[in-house]
Amino acid sequence: MTALLEVEDLKVAYGKIQAVKGISFKVEAGEVVTLIGTNGAGKTTTLRTLSGLLKPVGGQIKFNGKSLKKIPAHEIVSHGLAHSPEGRHIFPRMTIEDNLRLGAFLRNDKAGIDKDIQRSYDLFPILGERRKQAAGTLSGGEQQMLAMGRALMSQPKLLMLDEPSMGLSPIMMQKIMATIAELKAQGTTILLVEQNAQAALSLADHGHVMEVGNIVLSGSGHDLLHDESVRKAYLGVD
Ligand SMILES: Nc1ncnc2c1ncn2[C@@H]1O[C@H](COP(=O)(O)OP(=O)(O)OP(=O)(O)O)[C@@H](O)[C@H]1O
Numbered sequence: 138m139t140a141l142l143e144v145e146d147l148k149v150a151y152g153k154i155q156a157v158k159g160i161s162f163k164v165e166a167g168e169v170v171t172l173i174g175t176n177g178a179g180k181t182t183t184l185r186t187l188s189g190l191l192k193p194v195g196g197q198i199k200f201n202g203k204s205l206k207k208i209p210a211h212e213i214v215s216h217g218l219a220h221s222p223e224g225r226h227i228f229p230r231m232t233i234e235d236n237l238r239l240g241a242f243l244r245n246d247k248a249g250i251d252k253d254i255q256r257s258y259d260l261f262p263i264l265g266e267r268r269k270q271a272a273g274t275l276s277g278g279e280q281q282m283l284a285m286g287r288a289l290m291s292q293p294k295l296l297m298l299d300e301p302s303m304g305l306s307p308i309m310m311q312k313i314m315a316t317i318a319e320l321k322a323q324g325t326t327i328l329l330v331e332q333n334a335q336a337a338l339s340l341a342d343h344g345h346v347m348e349v350g351n352i353v354l355s356g357s358g359h360d361l362l363h364d365e366s367v368r369k370a371y372l373g374v375d
Pocket residue numbers: 151154155156174175176177178179180181182183223332
């Protein structure tokens with residue numbers, strides 16, 4: 138069986154700056170796969186390329202057996218990829234509920250959409266309590282919940298999350314990580330980019346460590362969590 142997502146020798150550049158220098162990895166259906174690594178390693182660039190926002194200069198991206206290379210960004214969602222971007226990008230003046238509805242812009246099954254909005258409220262009760270409030274009034278962690286809920290509204294085959302724990306308090310971070318674990322238990326396939334290597338590797342099936350545009354180490358979440366070089370570089374353990 139082929140993987141849901143197959144990335145092969147992917148290269149992405151901003152002009153002369155080579156941000157991603159030929160990386161390969163796979164995501165099987167039902168898995169959580171994480172990309173970890175230091176600032177500027179190329180993690181966000183990789184997700185933005187998978188979303189069609191950046192065009193690769195080399196390599197292949199296959200999703201569900203089909204090449205994504207020629208598919209424009211606005212059509213990528215209809216193929217089953219959803220992206221919760223770094224920095225969230227919610228619409229601050231719109232209500233929470235309208236932000237969620239935007240995530241379903243390609244669907245016209247009203248009953249199904251209403252059901253999935255309720256699912257977001259079940260995952261994140263605070264969003265349900267505030268549904269008529271402007272999204273800009275939410276705290277950082279609550280905005281992160283909204284960004285995840287909105288990405289789920291397209292019923293993605295693959296959910297890509299870019300630094301969902303960024304800037305959050307430890308308690309809020311735990312809540313977000315617990316939700317990712319819950320989504321995984323429900324069968325959602327997730328590509329997770331995180332600075333918090335400990336949290337990401339603890340729940341990932343597979344992980345890849347990126348450094349300056351390359352994948353330098355790959356393994357199961359468990360093995361990477363116990364790898365000496367990862368512990369020293371990313372987990373702050375001597
Ligand atoms: N729009 C851009 N123009 C030029 N260079 C860019 C642009 N966006 C990113 N870069 C560069 O590409 C490299 C990879 O950046 P990227 O945002 O993918 O890193 P990252 O792994 O997501 O880092 P972080 O953990 O800080 O979010 C960096 O050297 C960055 O400066």
